[in-house]
Amino acid sequence: MIKKVLGPPGTGKTMTLLNEVNNYLMKGVPLNKIGYFAFTRKAAAEARERFLNKHKDYVRTDVKFFQTLHSLAFHTLGMSEENVMQPVHYEQIGKELSIRVNYYSESDESGYLNCDNEYFKLINKARIKNISIEDEFNTNEWSREIDFEVLNHVYENFLNYKKAYNLYDYTDMITQFVSNKDKCPQFDVVFIDEAQDLSPIQWKMFDILNDKSKDIFIAGDDDQAIFAWAGADVNRFIDQPAIEEVLQQSERIPQAVQEVSNIILDRIQGNRKEKIYFPKKDKEGNVIKGKVESIFNFDNLDINNDKWLILTRTVYRALEISNQLKQNNLYYKNMYGKSFNNKFYKSILRWTSLTEGNLISIADCRDIYDYLQEPFNENNFQNKMTVRMEDLGFNRDIKWYDAFVNADHNEEFYIRSMLSNGEKLSEEPRIEVSTIHAAKGGECKNVILVLDNARKIREATSENVDKQDEENRVWYVGVTRSMENLYLFKSKKERYGYQL
Secondary structure, three states, X not given: OEEEEEOOOOOOHHHHHHHHHHHHHHOOOOHHHEEEEEOOXXXXXXXXXXXXXXXXXXXXXXXXXXXXXXHHHHHHOOOOHHHEOOHHHHHXXXXXXXXXXXXXXXXXXXXXXXXXOHXXXXXXXXXXXXXXXXXXXXXXXXXXXXXXXXXXXXXXXXXXXXXXXXXXXXXXXXXXXXXXXXXXXXEEEXXXXXXXXXXXXXXXHHHHHHHOEEEEEEEEOHHHOOOHHHOOOHHHHHHOOOEEEEXXXXXXXXXXXXXHHHHHHOOOXXXXXXXOOEOOEOOOOOEOOOEEEEEOOOOOOOOOOOOEEEEEOOHHHHHHHHHHHHHOOOOEEEOOEEOOOHHHHHHHHHHHHHXXXXXXXXXXXXXXXXXXXXXXXXXXXXXXXXXXXXXXXXXXXOOHHHHOXXXXXXXXXXXXXXXXXXXOOOOOOOEEEEEOOXXXXXXXXXXXXXXXXXXXHHHHHOOOHHHHHHHHHHHHHHHOOEEEEEEEEOOOOHHHEOXX
C-alpha cells in the first residue's frame, strides 16, 4: 500500500506520520522495521525527538532509522565520514582547473549542491535528475557562457579527483545505494516526509524502499515545492498513484495570511493538486483573523520586542538587511550565525564571572588575553587548572570594556548598545534573517517578507511557465511562515519587486 498525505502549511504532516508510526507499533511492528526518512537532517532530528518525547521506553539508539535518505544510504553501504567530499575538495579542484569555486554547503544534507560555479551546479543537477551531462546542458536553463568542452573537462577532472582520493559526495551516496539495492534493509512500513522535494534519483530510492516494504507513506505539499531549480521532481510526487489524504486544518495560518497565499496559488498554471485548508482557530473555535500590512521601510515598524522572521528572495538581500539591523544595534542571526563575535562575547561573560569572584579555566583565560594589553604568559600560570581575577593582576571592579583594550571598537560598541537595549545575548536572537528557501518548514509570529530586489528573477521567468510556477511557490512558502502578522516589504517602484 502507498498512501500520500497532502499537507498545506501548518496542517501537521509530520504529526500525522508520527501518529501512523504509533499505530504500527500498537499493531506489534518492531521499531527496527519502521523507516522514517526526512528531507534534511534538521527535520529528521525533530521527528526523532518528537517520537522519543512521546515514547519514553525508547532511547536514541532504538530509532536508528529516523534519518535522511542520504544517511540510510551512507550507513547501509558502510561508508566513512573521512571519505565525504568537503568544501576544501571542491575548491582544490577549482584551483587545479583555474576556475573559481566558492562552496557553501550541501543544503543540510539535501544533496543539492550549493556553490557559485555554474559547471559544478550543472553537473550535480544532471546527476540528481539521472540524465547525462549533455542532456542537462541542452535544457537551455544554463548560461550560454558555459562551454560544453570545458564542461566535459571539468566533469572528467571531478570524477578523477574523487577516484584518486577515494571520495564521494551526497549524490554518490544515493546512486551507489540504487546500484546496490539488494543491500536495502527490509521494512514493514516506510515514511518519507517532504516528498515533493525528492529528485529523480531519490525517487529511484523510493521505488527500492517501496519494493522492500509492505506499506509506504509519503507526505508533502506540491504548493511548497521550491527546489525544482536543483532538480526536484514535483510532478512525480503529484502523479504518484496512492491512497490520498488531505489535511485541512492549519494550526499556523490566520485568515488574512491565508487570503494572500490563495492569491499566489491562483497564479500557478501547471500541474498541482487542488487542496482546501482552513485557517487556524482559537480555543473557542473562532477563526483567527491575523494581520497583513504593506510597508516600504522599517522606520515605522517596532521590532525591538517580540520574535521576528525577515525573509528575502536572495542571499545578497538578506545580507543587506542584516547590515541594517546591525547599524540599529539589534540582535539577530542569519545564515552565517549570530550577529556578534561569539568568542568575544564569551570572553565578556567570563570576565564578568571573574568580577563576581568565580574561577575560570586556563583555556577560557587564554581567550580573555586575546583582548588584554599584555599577552598570555604561560610562566604566570604554571600548575594552575583554574584562575581568579587576582591571578590576572586586575581588581574585581574593573569593567570588561575598560580592560579589553585590544577589542574591536565597533564590536565593543555594538555589544554594549545591545546590552543597554535589554537584549539577552545569552539566548537565541529574537530576530532571524533568512532566505525563503532556508526558512522552509519554519514559522514565526511576525514575518517581514521582502518583496523588492526581485526584478531580475521575474524577468528570467517571464516566458517559462514552469519557472513562473516555481517562483510563485517560493513566495507562497514565504507568506505561509507567518503565524499572526505578515508585513509585505514592497519596493517603491513596482517593477522592482514581486507583486502582491
